[in-house]
Amino acid sequence: MHKQQLIDCHERIKPFIHNTPVLTSRLIDEMAGAHLFFKCENFQRMGAFKMRGAANAIMQLSDEQKKNGVVTHSSGNFAQALSLSAQSLGVKAYIVMPSSAPQVKKDAVKGYGGILIECEPTLAARERESDRIVNEHGATFIHPSNNDHVILGQGTACKELLELYPDLDYVVTPVGGGGLIAGTALAAYYFGNDCKVIGGEPFEVDDAYRSLQSGKIETNTTTNTIADGLKTQLGDRNFPIIQKHVEEIVRVTEEEIIAAMRLIWERLKIVCEPSSAVALAAIFKKKDELSGKKIGVIISGGNVDISALPF
Amino acid sequence: MHKQQLIDCHERIKPFIHNTPVLTSRLIDEMAGAHLFFKCENFQRMGAFKMRGAANAIMQLSDEQKKNGVVTHSSGNFAQALSLSAQSLGVKAYIVMPSSAPQVKKDAVKGYGGILIECEPTLAARERESDRIVNEHGATFIHPSNNDHVILGQGTACKELLELYPDLDYVVTPVGGGGLIAGTALAAYYFGNDCKVIGGEPFEVDDAYRSLQSGKIETNTTTNTIADGLKTQLGDRNFPIIQKHVEEIVRVTEEEIIAAMRLIWERLKIVCEPSSAVALAAIFKKKDELSGKKIGVIISGGNVDISALPF
Numbered sequence: 001m002h003k004q005q006l007i008d009c010h011e012r013i014k015p016f017i018h019n020t021p022v023l024t025s026r027l028i029d030e031m032a033g034a035h036l037f038f039k040c041e042n043f044q045r046m047g048a049f050k051m052r053g054a055a056n057a058i059m060q061l062s063d064e065q066k067k068n069g070v071v072t073h074s075s076g077n078f079a080q081a082l083s084l085s086a087q088s089l090g091v092k093a094y095i096v097m098p099s100s101a102p103q104v105k106k107d108a109v110k111g112y113g114g115i116l117i118e119c120e121p122t123l124a125a126r127e128r129e130s131d132r133i134v135n136e137h138g139a140t141f142i143h144p145s146n147n148d149h150v151i152l153g154q155g156t157a158c159k160e161l162l163e164l165y166p167d168l169d170y171v172v173t174p175v176g177g178g179g180l181i182a183g184t185a186l187a188a189y190y191f192g193n194d195c196k197v198i199g200g201e202p203f204e205v206d207d208a209y210r211s212l213q214s215g216k217i218e219t220n221t222t223t224n225t226i227a228d229g230l231k232t233q234l235g236d237r238n239f240p241i242i243q244k245h246v247e248e249i250v251r252v253t254e255e256e257i258i259a260a261m262r263l264i265w266e267r268l269k270i271v272c273e274p275s276s277a278v279a280l281a282a283i284f285k286k287k288d289e290l291s292g293k294k295i296g297v298i299i300s301g302g303n304v305d306i307s308a309l310p311f
Numbered sequence: 312m313h314k315q316q317l318i319d320c321h322e323r324i325k326p327f328i329h330n331t332p333v334l335t336s337r338l339i340d341e342m343a344g345a346h347l348f349f350k351c352e353n354f355q356r357m358g359a360f361k362m363r364g365a366a367n368a369i370m371q372l373s374d375e376q377k378k379n380g381v382v383t384h385s386s387g388n389f390a391q392a393l394s395l396s397a398q399s400l401g402v403k404a405y406i407v408m409p410s411s412a413p414q415v416k417k418d419a420v421k422g423y424g425g426i427l428i429e430c431e432p433t434l435a436a437r438e439r440e441s442d443r444i445v446n447e448h449g450a451t452f453i454h455p456s457n458n459d460h461v462i463l464g465q466g467t468a469c470k471e472l473l474e475l476y477p478d479l480d481y482v483v484t485p486v487g488g489g490g491l492i493a494g495t496a497l498a499a500y501y502f503g504n505d506c507k508v509i510g511g512e513p514f515e516v517d518d519a520y521r522s523l524q525s526g527k528i529e530t531n532t533t534t535n536t537i538a539d540g541l542k543t544q545l546g547d548r549n550f551p552i553i554q555k556h557v558e559e560i561v562r563v564t565e566e567e568i569i570a571a572m573r574l575i576w577e578r579l580k581i582v583c584e585p586s587s588a589v590a591l592a593a594i595f596k597k598k599d600e601l602s603g604k605k606i607g608v609i610i611s612g613g614n615v616d617i618s619a620l621p622f
Contacts, residue, residue, distance in 0.1 A: 309618075
């Protein structure tokens, strides 16, 4: 994907997204021994960076395709992002979600005007159900992370960050399905000044780490992590970008994630998801190498059940 | 206090404070039936608006006074604010705190370089101890809310808000010791365009409400509220300003405070104190009268124990 595509994407989605604020903390800088710039996508519309990619993907459809709507299967932020983007653009969004998903997530999708389709809680059932909607309604399937337009959209958060701080040495993101880190890596490559990208990943779902080691897409055998947004795996569209442009994937423990999350809440005074804290935990893990560096951190989202916190 | 004093105060403290961001939420606006602009003093240095007044009070001292340090008694945000302001200005701060105060608050004061003096948990003991420090060290006593320089400093948050949104119809703050609302009322009077100020106060500590009714400073008989920052009472410096310039004090229940706090956390994605939520709860209470208005809301602070939330 080319630099101009990222520029065009950003211009296209600007009316539908917030240019989110960047926060800093003297105390966290002291603890990390570096200068950290937190790009607060928890303040993004619907509460996560996913809004960017979803909006871009829908806007790239033909009028005919828009008329027939879009479909995805997700029980997380992309479900809400696609619903709200579609609503903003006057397009129908079919969201396939396992019947076992929390009611609050079902309500959120409906609140943003999404058409909720419940199915059995298996991957096979999800795919069968979304195939059916593609066939019956002519809707376009949009993958939450393995889609070029989604990847470009997610990269615009890093582009905005570099517009404010052009001389960042690093940008660090969490790694789940790979859309955010692939888009970030493209943005850092095209708009940074020798800006390297590092991914943070829980040990419990270290498919991206192992994929970079083996050179092929690996799957997770366990998904026992508090970072519920990171249980998905890489895809054939984003993996080659990650291979080419990401410096390193750093794995962190559950305890490290929770400690970093607590620090963000207590010191930045913001509500973020456990997934967001994975990036900060990775920075602490690499403290010696990152000493004195200017580091952007993508706070990926803030949709968390505040009555079930790990502290 | 004159307009020029507020202007001078703001210029004076600018190097020591953040011009904090203003957040909005489409959903909260829909619920309130009005346009709300949240001035996020939870992002202020040390996590609360108190930094403004503390910095101004210390900067108004003579060189001789600065050499002998400052003293206050507080177990809340003003203790931290005076410590950090004093540290930033190279002045000693003696903080008298009841021995029963939570360790985390004692640690915070020490972390900002304050000199912690513990005493018995009674008002008499606190006053005796701070009198002793005044006598022994020649330190200047600075009251957390009943001090003209403190009042002016606290008013600068509203001044910043009106610089961004000059046509606010209302600004709403929580009411505790009266420093914030008095300063806010002065700023709204001098810099607003017919901008009215409303205070939110828990029923459980409704001294300000009753004081406005009776025309004299009333005391609280109970302090059984989650809004721990609002248990203090008005003073002779701020009460006349409140009488003259505040439109109304609106009382809210504990349930209303907790519901408003939850909404701020879930929708604005920020960490705020229960005291901050009192202002939003007051707006909901006055929904009919405030319909369609542009309303500034001072989010007073974010220093809260995140492992002991009411939800």
